[in-house]
Amino acid sequence: MSARTTATKQKLFDAALKLVGERGAASVTVDEIAAEAGVAKGTIYYNFASKDALVEALLRHGVEILAGRLRSAESADDSLEALVDEMLGFWAEYPAFGQLLVSELWRTPGQWHGTLSLLRDDIVSIVRGHMKRLSDAGRLPDGVEVGTASAALFGTLLVIALDWQVFQPERSRAEVRDSVMHLVRGLGPAR
Amino acid sequence: MSARTTATKQKLFDAALKLVGERGAASVTVDEIAAEAGVAKGTIYYNFASKDALVEALLRHGVEILAGRLRSAESADDSLEALVDEMLGFWAEYPAFGQLLVSELWRTPGQWHGTLSLLRDDIVSIVRGHMKRLSDAGRLPDGVEVGTASAALFGTLLVIALDWQVFQPERSRAEVRDSVMHLVRGLGPAR
DNA sequence: GAATTTGTACTGACCGGTCAGTCTAAACGG
């Protein structure tokens, strides 16, 4: 794949992500994506087999970036705060990807359900590995089921990040991160 | 409104909820909804001004039910467990409504964003009232910001319920509820 | 000169919305 096609695909990803995240995959037209990317419609069909294939590639691409970030964040600082912070940073940078993901991930017989299940597992298993390591090091309280907790943490962070972006954009990332940490460790009855 | 139209609207809500939840509002056709409800297409337009209006009515209807449940649950048992349990029960009963909500709620300039913001506030404020009462009674740890926490709790429960329905349907409601409570009060570093 | 992109024009299936007409049960009049 030449550098030129890579650049074209990148433009298409950016454009598609923006539009699809905002308005949903089904209601965005291929012509709009082409216009937003500043590219001819034919180019889309030269690079992708169909509109669906473009969206699927977009999903894979996004998850790849997120997975990469989580892995490198983990090697830099293995605390739970660091993981949460990195994920919030990703969602802040690609809010449209969060919107896309959240609106497709739990659609039972959706066209991307198979793909998305696998992608979800990618991310959740990274989180799980992270938490497992914390747990083994005795840095998590006893009794936390790592599998359940990591799936829940991923979903929770996703919606909290979206809520932040959409309904409370004035809050800072650090503030949100602290709220999450606080929520996640402090909401029990007074002790 | 006659009993007949009420029944028709109910059939339309059921049909629309099923299809729209599964496949998304934009990709479900009015003909499909009519067929699923066992009703002629014209009937839909007799009862609702447009496809959008139908979906909007559906959103209001669903939130009304949820709000009613939360209010009555609160009067029966004011613990946090009871609130969580009731909400999980609602999502278990209307999974398609959860799918619809999650895929539209955070769509920034979406056609239903205005309506949805208000509906979200309805629910969140019920949760907030509930938590405020717990907080005043000294049954929450100090420092919990009730506003933030209630929005986060609502979103968190929504995605956890969806994840439960879609990816881990074999788990029982009580089991999920306990995980949530555990997550929400126990994930901090070992103390 | 091969690969990629462009621009424009086109097709055909699909879909939201319309509308003239049907059905039915209740109200009315004799």
Place this chain on the structure above:
DNA sequence: CCGTTTAGACTGACCGGTCAGTACAAATTC
């Protein structure tokens, strides 16, 4: 009682626009 009218609810064929995908010749890039 019984024919007639009225009104609300419902029907489904149809129309017009939209949109994914195709076609292709010319231009651009490597």
